Each structure stands twice: as structure tokens, then as C-alpha cells.
Amino acid sequence: MSPRTTPGGRPRVVAIADTDSYVKWAAALLGGVETRWDASLLVLDTPLVVSDAQLASALRGSGLGQDRVERIAYPGLAARLAELRADAVVIGARGPLVRVLARDIAALEPRPVVVTGLPGISIPATRKAVVYRLQSDLFVVHSRREVREFGALSARTGYAHRYALATLPFARGAVTAGGGPPGTGGGDLVFATQAKVPAEREDRLRVARVLVRAAEADPSRRVVVKLRAASGEHQTHVEVDSYPELLASLGPLPPNLVTSTGSMGGALDTAEGLVTVSSTAAIEAIARGIPVIALDTFGVSPRLINETLADADLLGSEDDVVARRFRHPDPEWLDENYFHAPDADDWTIHVEALLAQRSAGRLPARAPVARRGGALRDAWERKVALGRSDTSASGALAYAVGVPLRSVLRLTKRTRRSLAGAVQQPGPVGSSTQVRSTSAVRTSTTRTP
Structure with a gap:
């Protein structure tokens, strides 16, 4: 060939x-x-x-x-x-x-x-x-x-x-790696929003309140809430509680608190520092020599996608955000995390x-993961992934069969979990089972922000 x-x-x-x-x-x-x-x-x-x-x-x-x-x-x-x-x-x-x-x-x-x-x-x-x-x-x-x-x-x-x-495209020529322009020394605090982190509405409201506090603390400098999409536009991940809606729910806002749907690069042009929970925008800011705060309010976990930013010593508190105490990454972190030499x-x-x-005709075949369902399963996965963009008859059939079947399977799983939980209920107060359960609850409460 x-x-x-x-x-x-x-x-x-x-x-x-x-x-x-x-x-x-x-x-x-x-x-x-x-x-x-x-x-x-x-x-x-x-x-x-x-x-x-x-x-x-x-x-x-x-x-x-x-x-x-x-x-x-x-x-x-x-x-x-x-x-x-x-x-x-x-x-x-x-x-x-x-x-x-x-x-x-x-x-x-x-x-x-x-x-x-x-x-x-x-x-x-x-x-x-x-x-x-x-x-x-x-x-x-x-x-x-x-x-x-x-x-x-x-x-x-x-x-x-x-x-x-x-190399991440926007980290090419990074100032931290020895090239590229440094940060411009603007005055904006730029907050990089995320659709899924944090996930809960109350947590997102808490972030919104911190941004209001930061704007009120220094009316002479802007707090820019950098949005991923304008109204009506889509994002890679669906955002349920958007920051414009959350901010509007807090009442009159400081005039120096603004939202932006422009590019992240444009927002960083006038940035003093960037705040995020775990957005990749932190890497873009670091590449330009702009300091960062990775908000530590909700802890560090795989679910928050912030472990690598924690390792960079970028974590900061809500008070750090309000006081604009931004930080640069630990230099020893750079080479292993997004700022390796270009020749790597x-x-x-x-x-x-x-x-x-x-x-040479030697490209090996790549098999998908084995699963049940055959052609109907393939059609179901295509319809779920593409939605209205899949206009095939097989996709419509798979969806008509699959939606009620999925509901039954989910109900069955929930029932099994409920039954398993009932079987494992703790015994009388004072028993060893009850002591372990109480200990677990204390541990969980301690780790929850």
C-alpha cells in the first residue's frame, strides 16, 4: 500500500x-x-x-x-x-x-x-x-x-x-521555559470559570461571593469573570449554574466586576493575576509569567482536577483572592508539568x-473494548454521542429501545444498592458496627470543606 x-x-x-x-x-x-x-x-x-x-x-x-x-x-x-x-x-x-x-x-x-x-x-x-x-x-x-x-x-x-x-498549544514559548513575552502587568483579577468545577450550586455561589468581595476591596481595579461561552453558545461540558445567573442573584454588583466572553488570551493581556479552581487557563497564565491562585476552598481531590496545581504550590484561600496574593509555581514543578523543553x-x-x-501495509488493527449488544449497541452509542446529528434509522430504533431499557437497568441498580444498604445497617448502639459507622461519619465530616 x-x-x-x-x-x-x-x-x-x-x-x-x-x-x-x-x-x-x-x-x-x-x-x-x-x-x-x-x-x-x-x-x-x-x-x-x-x-x-x-x-x-x-x-x-x-x-x-x-x-x-x-x-x-x-x-x-x-x-x-x-x-x-x-x-x-x-x-x-x-x-x-x-x-x-x-x-x-x-x-x-x-x-x-x-x-x-x-x-x-x-x-x-x-x-x-x-x-x-x-x-x-x-x-x-x-x-x-x-x-x-x-x-x-x-x-x-x-x-x-x-x-x-x-506541548499544550498555548504554553509554547513560555516565559517560564526561557522564552516568550512576560506578563504585561495589568491590573485585572481574571477568574477562569469552569462548567463542572465546583459542581454544586452552593459552592459556585460561594465563589461568586468571593469575587464580589474582591471587587469591593479595591474599586480601582477590575475583577473579570471570564466566561467560556456567550449566551446561547455551547461548551464542551454543560454548565447548569452559570456565573452571570449566580452573580445576578446576589443583588447590585460593584461596577468594577465585569464578565467577558472574549478569548482567554485577550483577558490575560490586562491581567494582574488569574484565579481558578482548576481550569487549564492556569497553565496559559503561567506560560505568560502571570501569577495564579488555585482556590483551595473545596480542598484537593481528583474530582476537582486540582492535584497538579496543588503540587505547584498555587493553592490560595478566599482571603488571598480578595487581597490579590497571587503566586508563581514552584520552579521544580515546571519540567514535569506542561513546561518541558520543546525538544521533548x-x-x-x-x-x-x-x-x-x-x-508498508503493517498498521495493526485496533479493536474497541469488548461489550455486549452488537450492532444495536453501536447504533445506541452513536445516537447518544451525536444526538440530533445522527439521522439514521438504526439510531432512532436503538434510542427507542435503549431509553426505556436504560431506565429499567438504572432502577434495578438502585434497588440492589438499597437492599445492600439495608443488609449492612449498623447494629444496636454500642456495637462495634455502630462505632465504625460513627467513626466514618466523623472522618467524612472532617474532610468536607
């Missing part, structure tokens, strides 16, 4: 992405290597697809031109990949959609090399992230620590993956090795 390259001899690499963070990641990842490969981006229509404004923001500064990008509906995707003669496909999407698209691409002949990855901080490494991406030939992560931890996870679970290292990046080397295997 000979490689299907462009007339200039360059491999043709096509990215597929849909949501804001993944479009930004895919565009910047390929924009950095466009001279080596013939790179383009297909923006897939899904229920969470980027708006035109989000797409323009993602492309700005990515290195990938607007003429290299097109929107496409799912029913035409396979034909378009065949028409483009893609040698490699980079899938930038949430795990369930990666699983569907990788399965579709595996059916193409000849099959392109499949590359996937995650667009930001990916510690802790999770089993789901690996399982969803099993049919990918290469899994791109962004720090030495992530390579190590995902590799260890694969060794423990037996889900073999080939991992590669790429090896993802393009891995891709080209896989392309050589493909050219």
Missing part, C-alpha cells in the same frame, strides 16, 4: 472536532505543524458544536488558516474523509464521540492513522478516558507526568495505548512512524 500524500509529498492530516475546547486544541495542534503536513480541520455538527464566533476565536493565533477549515454533518463525514484521502485523522472530541468516530474510521480502506488526545490538564488519568479511545493508534497528552500516569494506568488495566507528548515533544515522530507502518 502506498501512502496517499498530497502532490507535494506531504502526508494529509485531517482533524475532526466539535466543541469549543477541542476545536481550539485541534486547530493549534495542527497549526503548529502545517509546514510538515497538509493539515485541515473538519468541524463536526453535533449538539455542542462551536458557534461561528467561537470558531473564529479558536482559530485566532492557531496557525491554521480559515481556508483550511470546513463544517460538516455526520452523514457526509466518511465520504469526505475518503475524498480528502486522509493519511491520518486527529479526533478532538469527548470520549463517547471519539469511540464512535474511531469505529467509523476503522472501516475505511485504507484505514488512516487515528490520533486522539485531551485538550488540557488530564491529571488524574482516568479509565474512561483510556477505554473510550482504545481504537486510536496514538493518544496525545501534554506533560511528562501525564505520559507516566496514563502509562501506569494502561499497565494496571491491560488497556494498551501508545502515548505521546505535545515526540508526538509528530510517533505519527510519522505510524504513517510509515501504514505505507
Whole structure:
């Protein structure tokens, strides 16, 4: 099999992405290597697809031109990949959609090399992230620590993956790594919002109140709440309790407390420091020499995705936020966490090795994780991942069968858990079972912020 390259001899690499963070990641990842490969981006229509404004923001500064990008509906995707003669496909999407698209691409002949990855901080490494991406030939992560931890996870679970290292696009040329412009010394406190962290409404309200306090503490300087999307736009993760709504519920706000839907880069242009719980925006700020506070109100845990920021000594309290006591990361943290030397990046080397295997007819097949259900299960997963964008009859049938079946299965699981809990109820007061239960409650209460 000979490689299907462009007339200039360059491999043709096509990215597929849909949501804001993944479009930004895919565009910047390929924009950095466009001279080596013939790179383009297909923006897939899904229920969470980027708006035109989000797409323009993602492309700005990515290195990938607007003429290299097109929107496409799912029913035409396979034909378009065949028409483009893609040698490699980079899938930038949430795990369930990666699983569907990788399965579709595996059916193409000849099959392109499949590359996937995650667009930001990916510690802790999770089993789901690996399982969803099993049919990918290469899994791109962004720090030495992530390579190590995902590799260890694969060794423990037996889900073999080939991992590669790429610098996060917005950390390239970082001032902390010896290059790039320093922070501008602006006066804004920029808060990077997240859709899922913290998750509870009361916790998010608490953050909103801290931002109000910070604005009231110094009326001469702004507090900028950097939103991920404008009203009506979608995000990679669904946001239930948005900060504009939460702030509005607190009554009249200080005039120096503002919201912004512009780019994070634009917000950092006038930033004195950045506040977040665990947003990858912290890495973007560090790259520009801008200090950070990772809010410690809710503790440190895998659920909060803030362990790596804690290791960087960036944790700060609510009072630190109000007083603007920002901090820079521990220098010893940098090399293992997103600020390795550029020559440590090896993802393009891995891709080209896989392309050589493909050219020689030796690219091994990648099987998905084994599961029950056959074609109906495939159709169900496709419908769930694509929603209205899947117009197939099989998807409609699978959804009609699957929704009530899923409800029954969930009810059965809840019933089993309830019965198991009833069997394990503590005995009479004073028994050893009761003592253990009380101790566990105390421990839990102690650890809850």
C-alpha cells in the first residue's frame, strides 16, 4: 500500500472536532505543524458544536488558516474523509464521540492513522478516558507526568495505548521555559470559570461571593469573570449554574466586576493575576509569567482536577483572592508539568512512524473494548454521542429501545444498592458496627470543606 500524500509529498492530516475546547486544541495542534503536513480541520455538527464566533476565536493565533477549515454533518463525514484521502485523522472530541468516530474510521480502506488526545490538564488519568479511545493508534497528552500516569494506568488495566507528548498549544514559548513575552502587568483579577468545577450550586455561589468581595476591596481595579461561552453558545461540558445567573442573584454588583466572553488570551493581556479552581487557563497564565491562585476552598481531590496545581504550590484561600496574593509555581514543578523543553515533544515522530507502518501495509488493527449488544449497541452509542446529528434509522430504533431499557437497568441498580444498604445497617448502639459507622461519619465530616 502506498501512502496517499498530497502532490507535494506531504502526508494529509485531517482533524475532526466539535466543541469549543477541542476545536481550539485541534486547530493549534495542527497549526503548529502545517509546514510538515497538509493539515485541515473538519468541524463536526453535533449538539455542542462551536458557534461561528467561537470558531473564529479558536482559530485566532492557531496557525491554521480559515481556508483550511470546513463544517460538516455526520452523514457526509466518511465520504469526505475518503475524498480528502486522509493519511491520518486527529479526533478532538469527548470520549463517547471519539469511540464512535474511531469505529467509523476503522472501516475505511485504507484505514488512516487515528490520533486522539485531551485538550488540557488530564491529571488524574482516568479509565474512561483510556477505554473510550482504545481504537486510536496514538493518544496525545501534554506533560511528562501525564505520559507516566496514563502509562501506569494502561499497565494496571491491560488497556494498551501508545502515548505521546505535545506541548499544550498555548504554553509554547513560555516565559517560564526561557522564552516568550512576560506578563504585561495589568491590573485585572481574571477568574477562569469552569462548567463542572465546583459542581454544586452552593459552592459556585460561594465563589461568586468571593469575587464580589474582591471587587469591593479595591474599586480601582477590575475583577473579570471570564466566561467560556456567550449566551446561547455551547461548551464542551454543560454548565447548569452559570456565573452571570449566580452573580445576578446576589443583588447590585460593584461596577468594577465585569464578565467577558472574549478569548482567554485577550483577558490575560490586562491581567494582574488569574484565579481558578482548576481550569487549564492556569497553565496559559503561567506560560505568560502571570501569577495564579488555585482556590483551595473545596480542598484537593481528583474530582476537582486540582492535584497538579496543588503540587505547584498555587493553592490560595478566599482571603488571598480578595487581597490579590497571587503566586508563581514552584520552579521544580515546571519540567514535569506542561513546561518541558520543546525538544521533548515526540508526538509528530510517533505519527510519522505510524504513517510509515501504514505505507508498508503493517498498521495493526485496533479493536474497541469488548461489550455486549452488537450492532444495536453501536447504533445506541452513536445516537447518544451525536444526538440530533445522527439521522439514521438504526439510531432512532436503538434510542427507542435503549431509553426505556436504560431506565429499567438504572432502577434495578438502585434497588440492589438499597437492599445492600439495608443488609449492612449498623447494629444496636454500642456495637462495634455502630462505632465504625460513627467513626466514618466523623472522618467524612472532617474532610468536607
